[in-house]
Amino acid sequence: MEPERFSSDSAKAIISQFVGFLLDSYDLTMILSIAPVLAKVLLPPESALLATFNVILSYSLTIIFRPLGSAIFGNLGDKIGRRADLIITVIGLGLASALTSALPTYAQIGIWSFILFVLIRIVVGIFAGGEYSAGHPFAMEWTPYKWRGLISGLVQGGFSFGAALAAVVEGAFIDIYGLSGVENFAWRYVFLTALAPAVIALAIRLSMKETPVFEDVKNKNLIRRTPFFDLFRKPYRRDFLQVMLYMTGMFFFAYSLFAYVPAILEHQPSTFSLGTAETIYSFGTYAAFAGALFFGAMSQYLGRRRLTIIWAILTFILSIPVYYLLFNSAKVGNFVIASLASILIGIITQGPWGIIPIYLSERFKASMRASGVGFGYSSGIFIGGWFSIYVPLMHNYLFTSIDTPTNIWFSTAVLLMIGAVLVGIGQYIGPETLGTKLVEESQKV
Template sequence: MILWTDAMEPERFGVDSVKAVSSQFVGFLLDSYDLTMILSIAPILAKVLLPPESPLLATFNIILSYSLTIIFRPLGSAIFGNLGDKIGRRADLIITVLGLGLVSALTAALPTYSEVGILSFVLFVLLRVLVGIFAGGEYSAGHPFAMEWTPFKWRGLISGFVQGGFSFGAALAAVVEGAFVGIYGLKGVEDFAWRYVFLTALAPAVIALAVRLSMKETPVFQDVKNRNMVRKSPLTDLFRKPYRRDFFQVMVYMTGMFFYAYSLFAFVPAILEHAPSVFSLQEAESIYSYGTYAAFAGAVTFGALSQYLGRRRLTLIWVFITLILSVPVYYLLFTSAKSGNVVGASLASVLIGIITQAPWGVIPIYLSERFKASMRASGVGFGYSSGIFVGGWFSIYVELMHEYLFKGIDTPENVWFSTAALLILGAIFVGIGQYLGPETLGTRLTEEPQKV
């Protein structure tokens, strides 16, 4: 029999749980809103920040700069994850949302290439580095905070909802960009209105900050403090026995998950916006947004189902589905964009959104269940970010496949088959990672309860 102390996991979904979940949903929305904006608005930023050249190459340069910036997420996870395990999750979250909102908004103040030359692109990359650091800290404390305030029976559903904040942010970014193009026209957005687009990031930052200032620390972390179990070096403990095997298993899994993610966020817009696609930028953004709406629904549904089928079993089933459908759905997207078939392209976008983002619905709870409470912020944050070490260079992999492996299948300016191949690679990594790990459904989040 296990006796649980008073300062344990909540038994009901109360006001504090609502605050914790809504805070992380909005914070993760902000993360996605900013980062996805870079990808969806890449053709415009390429014209504003880079010299005239091949449109596809210029867009790849923007996407590559995005890859370079997310490489700094592990640094943010290391800094703020370690801090979250030592001083608490709440203080971490206040710092990260402030930094993320302000730095994202500073993008609006960048000079253009016509004003300062290549310095504009250098400054853009530097801001992306700062965004990456704060974003890496955002989910380090945020995911454990939300999960530690969630009663057991709601974990799967809330995990999907919290992770769905990323897809919702992506959808919101596409809608906002489409609205600005509709109001100012493509020329107006290229000339000046792109700055207004980035300023809109201040709105979710203010909302998240207001909620976080009113929150309390989680009972699980309070229990760690009360029993004097705060670790001296929670981050480095991840690489010591017996935890390092767990960490590297998570790293393999998360590598594949990043391939999944950017098969939607990075390359669906690129496929829709480049020849032989006949869609206008506004049409492409609308079609892409359908995929992000579906991604949100998929993540919530997947998370909820995992509470019954198990995190590991459901993910392994999804791997087989992905391997079967990857090439057909991207071919549908490509041919529909080529022929101007809005219905076909929308259907493909929705299917890709579900396939690539649904399995993310278990990430907040799976990673929280995978690491002990005294090292959870470090484990969740750095474990999440560890997928970036290999997965973060997705733009290079797709470009290499496009140029050397699948040149005869892709078109000169479209990377549909190379993107499908990236998703297949993701499924392989995810399958190996989950196969090597345990089922976590049923794991208690409080550390080392008293046994009698």
């Protein structure tokens, strides 16, 4: 059965996933936005931009392990239920993220500091991949039909909200301790703050009940022996490959904001200080939250597929103009115009993410939903996760006459354009999912 109205259980499920997804983004953004600081702490002195690329690359290496987490915990979520799965993942994600604060520095143990950093990011990636495997289905299976689009946008907006919160927290630490203080010791305190959302999410999840949709799967004896491997068997294999193409483009969308807007604002010819750059970037993440909420709500009326295709076309057209606006305003130090550009980029790149929780939940049957949502989501990482290689390659070999030696605005715009093409094609070859029931019929195919 599917819920017909909101209940306290619905609210708990939604808040739980909002906070859990917030934690995932909080950790991600903390790494990406504080990359110049981590480069000085964990790596030997070298080019500031190259060192930042190395920190970002280390995160790319770790997110490649998210599919492994999705496979493990997605399969588990389809076997034992969404709730138990989520309790395990939030504990692992919170502790691993906070463990970053205990890292020794390069000055203390040399390159081993960076190696340990990468190993911690791998553990974070595994638990993060498991977090949305059961989390998105849990929230969507507790949401009444008419509210699916809006709640999908709200849940996904937790990611943007987490990014905004991370930027604010980092900015606050810079204001309190100064940049030198953050580089010397306060960066550890920044990562310790990840424990707060983890504790909140864990407290909520311990009080939750299993979803009625999964209870229905158990009552109908539909639990699969190998839900994860069923994704690659007919007739589900084509569905998975379509989702993978679509999600590859979506990851290009995501990192066009989260990875490279801070990099554009923090490196020459930008004249902004690190604190000012973080403030401008935070505006983009606030707008991203609003964009995801709007996109999710509109998809309930226009359809997931049609709205996404229209958005992809507009994104392709606007990519270069909006990134040039950001670059040029940073170059001349125009705070207002740079903030406007950051807001536009936040809306453009993160709006389409508003349908991901419900779209992926509607694409896969209840008995394989955690596996399908988790690994389908993570499958975009196989190609999209190497964004930290694509942009430097374009910067160094294709667009040297357009980018500056220390800034990558045009290469980032091209990354977003490629993402728009993949998202548009991915949705075009897939079905419209609006109206799909989340419960599964007794007869398994």
